[in-house]
Amino acid sequence: MLESLTPFETVLVAGASRGVGREIARILQPNFTVKALLRSNIAVNELEVLGIQPIMGDAMIPEQLDLSGIDAVISTIGGLPGDIKRADDEGNRNLIDAARKAGVKKFVLVTSIGCGDSVVALPPRALEALGAVLEDKEKAEQHLIDSGLTYTIVRPGGLKSEPATGTGFLTEDPKISGSIHRADVADLVCKCLISDRANQKILSALDRNQMFSASEIVEFIP
Template identity: 55%
Template sequence: MQNIFLAGSSRGVGREVAKLLLENEPPSVNLTVLLRNPTYAVELEALGAKVVFGDALNAAELEAAIAKVGDIDIVITTMGGLPSDRGERADCEGNKNLIDLAVKAGVQKFILVSSIGSGNSVVALAPQVLATLGAILKEKEKAEQHLVASGLTYTIIRPGGLKSEPATGNAVLTEDPTISGIIHRADVAKLVCKCVNSEKTNHKVFSAIDRNMLFKPVEFETFNF
């Protein structure tokens, strides 16, 4: 079975990814999740995940947590959120620490969930949106760049505007950085899980949107797994 390490599973897309990876009975993967807050541990352990604790913004703490895991084949991270007391964001520094440790651990693949508006997809967002989210998107872009430069086999997925509603099944990936729209977190998780065993997604950067919830009705090429 594959050994998967997931960071960012306390809520949102990460929690949905954990549910999907563990939905088979028995699970088809060994999943370890990184938590900073023990509040969420009981639910994740009930799903079948192994839980390790640590703050990704503390490189030594993160390394100690990963050392408890053993072999790791694939890392998935959806980390983000509010800055620390020192002004650091998991979007950038936490993910960079995780990337560096993945290199040391010889991880086979690293999947980073970022956001439309990062990197060359900045052109997809309206100026008023960038005025609000620009600083966060720059941090996400730094993490993306660090991953690409790391030498790891990577997949970067940039979701559009996120909603916590049931999956529609209409979500797609595209390499077109000009596309933007809405996507449900459960659909993002499905796309992430499809990338786990897809060699076609290696060294690719995607935008993830629901084809029925585009901000502008335009034609674009979707990625076929």
């Protein structure tokens, strides 16, 4: 159970309209003021019912990103390989720059296994299919690392939209691959948000029961 015994009162979640971002916002809401960055009003009513405050803005347009009053940012934004423009790099870069300008205390970026040194964890076919997206996400990771912000980068394995299993875990080992449910990723991300141990860490997120190969697991406990 999350407790707001942190320097954060207001958390902005970018990507809260669906998926991992929506789950993160839902978990945080009882203990924090949670704002959701939205580029359209499609999910406004659903988020407001959950007690989440929508704010309109497009991460691809820097002028729309005023993060004044935001203590922490969690970004899950991204796109698909076939998209003409993806937010994985440019959108996240804009958010990182806006966070630095606003004096945000912590930035948590959700990317993917296959970025950076975890490229060794994916088979060639997956790398071929996701290569462009992973390259964009990796650029965003590096921009965050270079930003001077306090950060955590979480790289989930293959995502599934089933209920949480409670068997998700984090590791600093970039060689491990597998799958994980979105709800379990969200739980792990929220734990990283409030953990000083997770500061300046790059962590893979996986499910103990959904590993692609038998591996010795060294878990990171945030």
